[in-house]
Structure formats: C-alpha cells, structure tokens
Amino acid sequence: MNQYYLSQILGHRAVTMEEILDARERRASKQKALQIKHQKPLISFTLNMPGDIKTFPLANRVFEEGIMFIKNQLKEAHVTIEVLKICKEKTGHECFFVVDGDPESIKRNMIDIENRDSIGRLFDIDVLKENGQKISRKELSMEGRKCLLCREPAFVCARSEKHTKEEVLLKAVEIMTDYGASLEEE
Secondary structure (H helix, E strand, O other): OOHHHHHHHHOOOOOOHHHHHHHHHHHHHHHHHHHHHHOOOEEEEEEOOOOOOOOOHHHHHHHHHHHHHHHHHHHHOOOEEEEEEEEOOOOOOEEEEEEEOOHHHHHHHHHHHHHHOHHHHHEEEEEEOOOOOEOOOHHHOOOOOEOOOOOOEHHHHHHHOOOOHHHHHHHHHHHHHHHHHHHHHO
C-alpha cells in the first residue's frame, strides 16, 4: 500500500494533539456523568487509530462493526444494555454502553472481541466498574495487547517508538481494507 493510496483512503481531516487531548478529557467527563447517573458498569468503545486522521469512511465502517460485535457479545452473555450513546467527532468516534452485569465478566467478553480476529486488534474496549475504576487485562491475569506490526507487547513498542506512526497506520488501514473485502465476499 503506497502513500498515494493511503491519502486517498484517509482524506485530509487531520486533528491536532490539542484536539485529541481535549477529546480524551471530554470522553472521561462523559464516562463519569453516565456512571454517576446510572451507577452501573460502563463500556467505552473507540478505535485504536494511530496518527492525526481519526475518521474516514473505512474507519467509520469498522467502528459500526465494532458496535455490532459488542451488542452481539453482550446479548450472548445475557447482559442488558441500559443506555447506548454514540458520539461522532473528528477526533474519533466513541460509543458508551451502560450495562447491567458483572464488570469482570463483561471485560473478559470484550477482550474476546479484541482478540477474536485481526479487526478486533483495532478496537479499544474499556470496561469501568460502577465506581469508575477501569478493569485492566493484567487485573484479570490476561496477556496484554500486542503490537500490530511485530507482535511484541504494544506498550513496549509505543514507549520506545520502535515503529513510525505511518507504519502503524498503514498496517491499521491494511487490516481494515482486508476486513472490508471479506465482508463484500460474504
């Protein structure tokens, strides 16, 4: 996949680091408000999208697929969705699920989605307990996320900047493109 093809897919809706940081603060505020109001576990879903372009048609389609995966997984686990809130912003789409169920069990189900196939590697699905505490994979004695490129622990590659943002973005777009092609074949 070359740079021209990538720019055709992504377009030119870049966001600044300040906008990304502001969006994180707004997301945390939304999470807190939902938890205060409902006093239930919360699922927060976004895409792991490297670089400064967070929304484009292919990513939007993958985001919608992620919502469907979460809904289906919750239904199979007999977990009730009490509130579903979707926020579409140029800094990246967000979806919040207020649910009625055991947060640790729900987190295990969300990790299943993240680990199921290649597209799940682009999903960032956090589960927060009623008190707002995020449940980590480590807390559940589960293996951490792997790098998209080399399968080393993702946090190690990110911290050391082992790969460029462009390399990671190219891989993410390749995963989305392959997934989109598999949908069209069905």
